Amino acid sequence: MLIAIDNVLSKDEVAQCRAVLDGLDWIDGNQTSGPLAASQKQNQQLSRDDAQANEVGKAIVERLLADPRFISAALPLKFYPPLFNRYQGGQAFGNHIDNAIRHTPDGMVRTDLSATLFLTEPEDYQGGELIIEDTYGSHSVKLAAGALVLYPSTSLHRVEPVTQGARTSAFMWLQSMVRDEGQRRLLYELDGSIQRLAGSQHPEVTALTGIYHNLVRRWADS
Incomplete structure (x- = not known):
């Protein structure tokens, strides 16, 4: 990326x-x-x-x-x-x-x-x-x-x-924090979508934000 x-x-x-x-x-x-x-x-x-x-x-x-x-x-x-x-x-x-x-x-x-x-x-x-x-x-x-x-x-x-x-x-x-380039790309794209939706106060923003952080938690190096 x-x-x-x-x-x-x-x-x-x-x-x-x-x-x-x-x-x-x-x-x-x-x-x-x-x-x-x-x-x-x-x-x-x-x-x-x-x-x-x-x-x-x-x-x-x-x-x-x-x-x-x-x-x-x-x-x-x-x-x-x-x-x-x-x-x-x-x-x-x-x-x-x-x-x-x-x-x-x-x-x-x-x-x-x-x-x-x-x-x-x-x-x-x-x-x-x-x-x-x-x-x-x-x-x-x-x-x-x-x-x-x-x-x-x-x-x-x-x-x-x-x-x-x-x-x-x-x-x-x-x-x-995330070694794999493909995983970083997915997180970047997901974060971008969350930021765009946040401006509209879309009701799914909270759920998507939770998914984002759980993926970081799963993939991140300590």
Whole structure:
């Protein structure tokens, strides 16, 4: 399930993030890559140990955890803290699938979902599309600054070469309370139906809400 969520950050908030991030020390992205990724990856990143970048990342997570659209789609349990990358001058990231497990100081994170939060307006760079493959084919994603795309970490994906300008983004992984992608999809669709019915005060809303929570209770990891 691929979901785009617009206006996660306002334009002013994107500008505030960029004012911090653009002034930091960017390094070769392969300093944070394994040997297989290194053969496919050409970009710049901010160090995992950069305190200012980490503060921006914390603010992004707080915003996501307050966004009901994100909660409905992801049912998040654990985050791998957001990282930041930049592509320019023909840089790209070839086809790859994200590692299944990421380690943080607080323990292991199983990567059920991957997310990219765009921090550059699409008209400010050429190329740089995020291409995500699933059973329905290839999906080209290039969103407005402040918008986020969420997709299963099992997906084959790549970033096309940025041939003009620069593309700056936050990217992250998370472990969902519900491991199975098909179950997450059903819960997302059910929650959407409940929200639409709630506006009309339909008498079945209470029953459907109970079904939703009982399914979460049955399927969720502890």
